[in-house]
Amino acid sequence: MKKEARAEILTIGTELLMGQTIDTNSVYIGEALAAAGIEVNWKSTVGDNETRIREALRTALARSEIVIATGGLGPTEDDLTCRAIAAELRRTLHLDQTVLDSIRRRFAKRALVMPRNNERQAMIPEGATVLPNPHGTAPGLAIRLGDEKMVMVMPGVPSEMRAMLKEQVIPRLREAFDVKLRIRSRTLKACGITESALDEMIGDLIRHSRNPMIGLLAYPGEIHIRLTVKTESETEGDRLLDDLEARIRERLGELFFGRDAERLEEVVGRLLLETKQTVAVAESCTGGLLCHRLTNLPGSSAYFIRGEVVYSNYAKERLLGVPRELIEAHGAVSRPVALAMAAGMRRTAETDLALGITGIAGPGGGAATKPVGLTYIAIASHDSVTCREYRFPGDRETNKLLASQEALDVLRRYLLSHRHAGPA
C-alpha cells in the first residue's frame, strides 16, 4: 500500500482530560513522525471509556490513513483500549501464547508470580501483528486495514512507547506508506537579548524564508530560533539548514551560543575544558543554582573546583575576605561587594576564574534604591575583575534562574574573547 499518508495521534486516558497529567507522549510522537516525513494532522484524546474510544477511532479512520494510539493497555479493568479497538474493527480477541509466555518470563525474572490480571495483556485482536515490548508487559499492535490504512497501538508508559515508536512503528509506517518528504528541524539558541531585539535583527529572514521556515520561542534568559525544512532528500534538507544557520549566526555573532539540545552550561563547560581553565563560584542570591548547573555535566570536576553559597555578611567576610567596611559602606548587594566576592573566591580557591553574584531574589528584601531583582555579577581572572548590574523582573525562582543564566553567559563571553590567550 504505497500512498501518501497522514497521521492522527489518539491518546487514551481519563487523567489526560482532567488536568492531572501532561500529555508528553503525543508531543514526542508528533516530533518523531514529522522527522520521519509523516505529517500529523490531528490529535485527539479520550478517557478510559469504551464507547468513546470506539467513537474516536471511527472519527480518526474516517479522516486519516494512519492512527497511532497510546495508553490504556495496562492489566487493570480501566484499560480498555485493546477491547475497544477490537470491537470497533470487528475483530475477535484471542489469547496469544507467545505474548503470555513473555509476560510470564518478565515476572519470573524478578522472582514474582504473574498476577492473573496480566493475562488480559495477552489478548490480541485477530489479524494484528504483535509489537514486542522489551521494557514492559503490554505489547504493541500493528493492524492493517486493507491496503489503505493502518492502526498502531502502543503502551502509554513513555519509555516503553518511545522505544517501540522508534524501533518498530516508524520503520513499519515508512515501509507501508509512500513517504516522500522529510521534515527536519534545527534550533539555534541565543542569550543576552530580548525577543523583540532579536526580531529586529533577523525579522526579514523570519518573514521571507519559506523553506526552511523560522519560528522564535522565548524562554527565561534565552531565545530559540527554530528552523524547519521539508525536502525529499536529507542531504538537501541539511544543506538548506546549514545555509540559513550560517546567515543567522553571522548576524547574531556572540549572541548565538548553541544548537538543539545543547545547554548554556554545556557550552561553558566545553570552553573551560578546551582552554584548560578552572572556575570557582561565590553565589548569594542564586543560592547554589549556578554550582548546580555547572556540575550537571559529566566530567565537570575537571574545571569546577569549588562553590560557596554565602547568605550571611559574616560568611562573605570570613570565607571570601570581603572587607566589612565595604559591606557597611555599599550594602551587601552592590558592585564593590560582587567584585570583592569574585576576587576573594579566586584567591582562596586558587582557580583561573571566579564568579561572584550578589542580588535580591525577592520577594522580600527590596527597597526603593535597591529593588527586588537588582543583581551584580562579577568575574575575576588573572588580570581583571569586572562587574555588571542587572535588574530582573521575575519572582524569586525566575530571578535565580535569570541570574544563573547571565552568570553563565558572562563566563561564556569571557572564555570566547580569551580563547586564544590560554590560561593565566
Add this chain to the structure above:
Amino acid sequence: MKKEARAEILTIGTELLMGQTIDTNSVYIGEALAAAGIEVNWKSTVGDNETRIREALRTALARSEIVIATGGLGPTEDDLTCRAIAAELRRTLHLDQTVLDSIRRRFAKRALVMPRNNERQAMIPEGATVLPNPHGTAPGLAIRLGDEKMVMVMPGVPSEMRAMLKEQVIPRLREAFDVKLRIRSRTLKACGITESALDEMIGDLIRHSRNPMIGLLAYPGEIHIRLTVKTESETEGDRLLDDLEARIRERLGELFFGRDAERLEEVVGRLLLETKQTVAVAESCTGGLLCHRLTNLPGSSAYFIRGEVVYSNYAKERLLGVPRELIEAHGAVSRPVALAMAAGMRRTAETDLALGITGIAGPGGGAATKPVGLTYIAIASHDSVTCREYRFPGDRETNKLLASQEALDVLRRYLLSHRHAGPA
C-alpha cells in the same frame, strides 16, 4: 438553557502537532473545568488550517454541548480560528469598533502605532459576545447555538487564556448549564518509599474507594496519591476528602510529607522556622542542588546559613577539616567522610544542623565496589552525627535530584523527631 453539559477542548496550532510545543493550555483548562464540575470528554488538536478547524468544530459540536477553543487568534495570516469558526457556524464577520479601540489603546499606551494586521483581531462573528482580554490584543468570544450548545474561543497565550477562563468563561458556563457535580482533587505526597511498597500499604483503599477515587503517580524520589471526589456540595466533597486523607495518613505515618503544591523543601523550611534551627550544607555529588532547593523559598535566609560545594579532596580537608588520612583510608565517597563533612560543616558554619553528602553521580567515577549512584548522606546535630547509604539507579541528573530529595527527607525526619526538643 439548563441541561447537563459535557465539554470538548479544541486546541489550534500547527506547532502543537509537530512536537514543538507542549500543550499545557488544555491541561489547565481540563483541571479548571473539572474543578467547576464540567466534565471534559474529548480533547482535540488541529493545525492552522481552515478546513480542518471547521471539521474539528463540526465533530466537536456533534458530540459535546460545550466547545472550548484556544489558539489561532493572533494578528497574522496563520491565525485562522475566528474566520473558520464564523464560516462553520454561518455567521458573517463584522468589525467591532469597541474591540478595535481597545486594541489601539493598548498600542498607544506603549507609544506604538497599531500595525494594520491587528485590525483582523477586531473582526467578530455576528451574534458573538466579546470577552475582553485585559492582558493582550486578541479578544475572546462566547457564541450560543440555540438553547443547547455554546462555543467559547480564547487566545492561546497561556496568561491571557488563564485569566479569561477563570474570570469569564467558567462563570458563563456555570450560569448557562445545569452544573450539579463539583469535582475536587487533593494530592497527598509521600517520600522515602517505592510505588509498589506504597501500593502494599494502601492498595485496598485504592481498589475499594470509589468516591473519592485514588490514583498513584510516581516522580523521582516521591509519590503522589491523588484523591478525586465528585459531589453536589463542596462541603460534602471536602468532608469525604478529609476522611480519606486521615485514613491514608494514619497508615503512612512519617512517609507523608505534604499536600497539593507543597514541595519537600517547603515542608523542611517550615519545620526549620518552627523549631528556630539553622542549617548548613556541605555537598559534593549534588553539586549545589541541595542549597538551590533550600534557598528557593522566600525567607530561607532565616535558616539557611551557608553551603559549600566541595568537589576536591583538598577543599574537603581545608574547608571542613576532614582528615586526609580518613579520605586516604576510606575514599572520598565513604561513610566516614560523609560523617566528617557534616560534623566539619556544622562546626565551621556554627549552625544547629549540617548535612554532608558525598557520592558518585556518574556516569564516570564508578567502580565494582563503589558503583555509580552510591551516595552517603550524613546529618550532624548538637548531640549526634548519623549517616545513611543509598544506591541511586539513575543518570547523573536523576542521581543528583534523588540525592537532594533524600537529603531533604533526612532533614525533615530529624526535625519531626526532634520537634519538641527545640534547638540545641
